[in-house]
Amino acid sequence: MQEQPLISHVVELIDRLRKALYAILVAFILVFAFKYSVVDVNPPGIPIIVPMPSIDDSFSVSVIKFFIHAMVPRGVEIITLSPFDPLLAAAQVSLFLAIVIALPIILWEFWAFVSPGLYEHEKRALKASVLPAMGLFALGALFAYLVIIPVMFKFFLFYAKSLNVAPTISLRSFVQFVLSLMFSMGLAFQTPLIMVLLTKFRLVKASTWWRYWRWGVLVSFIFALIVSPGTTGGVIETIIGVTMSMLYITGAAISTMISRKREKE
Numbered sequence: 001m002q003e004q005p006l007i008s009h010v011v012e013l014i015d016r017l018r019k020a021l022y023a024i025l026v027a028f029i030l031v032f033a034f035k036y037s038v039v040d041v042n043p044p045g046i047p048i049i050v051p052m053p054s055i056d057d058s059f060s061v062s063v064i065k066f067f068i069h070a071m072v073p074r075g076v077e078i079i080t081l082s083p084f085d086p087l088l089a090a091a092q093v094s095l096f097l098a099i100v101i102a103l104p105i106i107l108w109e110f111w112a113f114v115s116p117g118l119y120e121h122e123k124r125a126l127k128a129s130v131l132p133a134m135g136l137f138a139l140g141a142l143f144a145y146l147v148i149i150p151v152m153f154k155f156f157l158f159y160a161k162s163l164n165v166a167p168t169i170s171l172r173s174f175v176q177f178v179l180s181l182m183f184s185m186g187l188a189f190q191t192p193l194i195m196v197l198l199t200k201f202r203l204v205k206a207s208t209w210w211r212y213w214r215w216g217v218l219v220s221f222i223f224a225l226i227v228s229p230g231t232t233g234g235v236i237e238t239i240i241g242v243t244m245s246m247l248y249i250t251g252a253a254i255s256t257m258i259s260r261k262r263e264k265e
């Protein structure tokens with residue numbers, strides 16, 4: 001493999017970042033400025049999805065409506081504090097969805113950039129980790145959606161009633177809270193996969209994960225304190241901290257299995 005000068009790597013990196021940003025931009029426009037309807041084509045009666053330009057009823061607006069309907073309990077009112085809140089909330093949701101939609105292209109550009117410098121076993125490990133990474137991210141986002149956010153709103157409604165104040169939350173705050181929690185938990189659930197890859201690449205021994213398990217638990221609870229809203233009396237912090245600790249233990253256990261298999265071979 002012929003080594004290329006640094007400037008060529010920089011040029012290639014900029015080119016691939018530009019392609020990834022273009023993919024995000026196109027996906028952003030598709031979810032921010034279009035709505036989608038299912039139309040039956042006759043004959044032969046085949047349903048197709050037809051995009052139609054729409055700002056007030058776009059795909060991102062539909063997602064916000066779904067979040068409000070599914071997550072906000074009865075008694076909590078969503079309000080707007082400025083004329084631009086609905087537009088900015090839709091833009092935030094569109095950006096989140098655009099990154100998710102463009103993720104295959106982003107991963108491909110990343111792979112095309114780093115793969116020439118990897119060994120064959122490292123390429124195989126990274127290829128095998130793509131689907132688990134996406135699955136873990138979806139699982140983390142689902143954990144935030146099903147567990148963390150509902151518990152937060154129950155405590156929010158409880159404290160609002162106890163203080164005899166109207167339980168309201170701004171639209172932008174609601175969207176930012178939901179997206180930040182789903183995104184952060186999706187990333188946090190990558191912990192066992194990262195641990196396994198570091199062990200596969202022989203950068204960290206499996207025994208090291210067990211030796212420093214106390215630090216793993218401590219970091220898990222520090223992370224819980226950072227991402228939690230801090231209004232639930234420690235309930236959400238404990239749930240996130242315990243969950244992250246279990247993910248750390250899972251990563252250490254799988255790393256141990258990989259090390260033992262490697263020793264037998």
